[in-house]
Amino acid sequence: MEKKYNFTDVEIKDMAIRFxxxxxxxxxKILRALFPGEKCVTEIIEKTGLLQANVSKQLKILQRNGVVSCRPSGLQRFYKIADNSILELCNMVCKS
Amino acid sequence: MEKKYNFTDVEIKDMAIRFxxxxxxxxxKILRALFPGEKCVTEIIEKTGLLQANVSKQLKILQRNGVVSCRPSGLQRFYKIADNSILELCNMVCKS
DNA sequence: GTTTAGTATTACTATATGTTCAAATGCTCA
DNA sequence: TGAGCATTTGAACATATAGTAATACTAAAC
Known part of the structure; x- marks a missing residue:
């Protein structure tokens, strides 16, 4: 597998934001709750044990960085992992 | 490839630290300077344009988290990337 | 159409942590 | 001891987190 290592300053800045x-x-913890499949905010709160405001705030950060995506449905908003590579990333970091 | 997604709280804490x-x-930027091969602190300062104190502090953080390792040699200390997966990680994040 | 209950986000505050820079200190070898 | 290389310290500034409380949004009941 061909690997790059001459990253530009812009790429480095973006990578830092994603990391x-x-x-x-x-x-x-929110991602862990979402790996099995999409969930609404209330379910995420239950699964993670975090406070509502906190979950909302962190979801916003994850969404802004393309880690999760959101689908409104009635009163609820269902969030899910945006990209398969997120899980792969977690597995790689967890092993090392 | 088999992927895990039931991370324990301890694993999550460790992953957060590594991320x-x-x-x-x-x-x-320090990692970018080290990808081609090990370098002493002075060389890293030149390559990155960062101040000495800063480089030293960031190297310590990287070392504490197992990202780089250090080899003293005379007056100098040579640092290198500790693990091949670091570059793989950067490539994965840079692409997404 | 207005109200009401359920759901989610936003504002605000206190606290904590991290980054950078300048200066001082430490270490190693000749 | 002195010179070169690296780390540590301390202060200023910036950013992030968690919690409480208030606000916004949506759909359905009345």
Whole structure:
């Protein structure tokens, strides 16, 4: 597998932002809750044990960085993992 | 490839710490300087354009989290990427 | 059409942590 | 001891997190 390592400054900045999105336990707990499939905010609150305001805030950060996506449905908003590589990333970091 | 997604709280905490280690542009610039091969602190300072104190502090963080390793040699200390998966990780995040 | 209940986001505050820079200190070898 | 290389310290500034409370949104009941 061909690997790149001459990253530009812009790429480095973007990478830092993405890594930062994954760098909080509260956000990783939300991802853990979402790996099996999409869930609404209330379900995420139950699964994670975090407070409502906190979940909402962290979901916004995850969404802004393309880690999760959102689908409104009636009163609820269903969030899901945006990309398969997120799980792969977690597995790689967890092993090392 | 078999993927895990029932991470324990402890695993999540550790993952967050590792992601955080990669979440600063200054640290990623240091890694970029090290990808071609090991370098001493002075060389890293030249390559990155960061100040000495800063490089030293960020190297310590990277070392504490197992991202780089250190080999003293005379007056100098040579740092290198500790693990091949670091570059793989950067490639994965850069693409997405 | 207005109200009401359920659902989710936003504002605000206190606290904590991280980054950078300048200066001082530590370490190693000649 | 002195020079070169690297780390540590301390202060200023910036950013992030968690919690409480208030606000916004949506759909259905009346």
């Amino acid at each position: 930062k999105a994954m760098s909080e336990p509260s956000r990783l | 955080k280690a990669m979440s600063e542009p200054s640290r990623l």
